[in-house]
Amino acid sequence: MQQEREALDSHRDGYAKQFNNKHSLLVAENAQATQPIITVDRLVKRYKRAEINAVDGVSFTVASGTLFALLGPNGAGKTTIISILTTTLNPTSGGVIVAGYDVVKQASAVRDNVGIIFQKPSLDLNLTAEENVRFHATLYGLYPFRPSYSMMPRAYREQVQELAKVLGIEGELFRPVKKYSGGMKRKLEILRSLLHRPGVLFLDEPTSGLDPTSRRSLWEYLKQVREQHGTTVFLTTHYLEEAEQADSICIINKGRVVSYGTPAQVKAELVEEYLLIDAQDRTRLRTELQQLNLAFEQTPLFKVPLNGGNIHQMLKAIETPLTVVETHTPTVEDAYIEIVGEKR
Numbered sequence: 001m002q003q004e005r006e007a008l009d010s011h012r013d014g015y016a017k018q019f020n021n022k023h024s025l026l027v028a029e030n031a032q033a034t035q036p037i038i039t040v041d042r043l044v045k046r047y048k049r050a051e052i053n054a055v056d057g058v059s060f061t062v063a064s065g066t067l068f069a070l071l072g073p074n075g076a077g078k079t080t081i082i083s084i085l086t087t088t089l090n091p092t093s094g095g096v097i098v099a100g101y102d103v104v105k106q107a108s109a110v111r112d113n114v115g116i117i118f119q120k121p122s123l124d125l126n127l128t129a130e131e132n133v134r135f136h137a138t139l140y141g142l143y144p145f146r147p148s149y150s151m152m153p154r155a156y157r158e159q160v161q162e163l164a165k166v167l168g169i170e171g172e173l174f175r176p177v178k179k180y181s182g183g184m185k186r187k188l189e190i191l192r193s194l195l196h197r198p199g200v201l202f203l204d205e206p207t208s209g210l211d212p213t214s215r216r217s218l219w220e221y222l223k224q225v226r227e228q229h230g231t232t233v234f235l236t237t238h239y240l241e242e243a244e245q246a247d248s249i250c251i252i253n254k255g256r257v258v259s260y261g262t263p264a265q266v267k268a269e270l271v272e273e274y275l276l277i278d279a280q281d282r283t284r285l286r287t288e289l290q291q292l293n294l295a296f297e298q299t300p301l302f303k304v305p306l307n308g309g310n311i312h313q314m315l316k317a318i319e320t321p322l323t324v325v326e327t328h329t330p331t332v333e334d335a336y337i338e339i340v341g342e343k344r
Helices: 002-033 078-085 107-112 129-139 154-167 182-194 212-229 240-245 263-270 282-291 311-317 332-340
Strands: 036-045 055-063 067-071 093-098 114-117 200-204 232-236 248-253 256-261 274-278 302-305 324-328
Touching: 036 078, 036 232, 055 078, 055 232, 055 248, 055 256, 067 078, 067 240, 078 093, 078 200, 078 232, 107 114, 114 182, 129 154, 129 182, 154 182, 154 212, 182 200, 182 212, 200 212, 212 232, 240 332, 248 263, 256 263, 263 332, 274 282, 274 311, 282 302
Parallel strands: 067 232, 067 248, 114 200, 200 232
Antiparallel strands: 036 055, 036 093, 248 256, 274 302, 274 324
């Protein structure tokens, strides 16, 4: 059992070394393709009295207007990274640029250009939705404070109504937030964070604790935000199926990047896509697969790696009557488990 654990650890370390080399090349390629709105270059963070780095040489870029997912198990360094990107924590070394500004030297400008939705709600439950939004707008210096909604400038009222309509809460703006459902509270936080038109919206576990209907509604709205305003969405999540729709993902473990690229690239690098088939006449099937020069394993079903091949053409070429035909298409979750060895 000890030998198996050592072998698994060695396997994972191999992934880390492999992708620490590859992801730096992807960073350069992405930067050339589009001007990134986020650039993280060899980021390091070591806490006082810690023996190892919480973040250890992490690099990646995020293209403007895209959905970027940062994944990893608890303790991998996700919270530290997002805290540095949102200026609530200073890095030990390395460079971080967000919306064109240095997170250390120009922290105030970074904060003016980002919106943040934390895992735990930050709303005042005793205020109405509109009052929460109004105080937020005042704190950001977007509008002068007025004691009532009707006394606020027309531009504010029009903007709030526009966002509320998109969110579907225009009829709920003047209700106390404590009467809102979890999904509506999340929507309100997003409305509030979008008031100053941020270039980047940071979402830290945005759908945690929401029911499936609220989760779907929230993602539909986020899609609208990206399409209408070109907002970049930076996501951390434990719902790995949410990462399937990302333009690019970065998986970290023990403070290091272990995989970085589009979901398709990550899955292709790490998880095998294959066809499972079987027949009553297994001898005939085995012979035919050999004649077709198709690699396979018998487990006892015949496992045929697809390697990017066409499934229909492959099945059409097999004349032996088949009793089992199953395809295994990898998911981001499969790749994640393969890298970090952690099931949800």
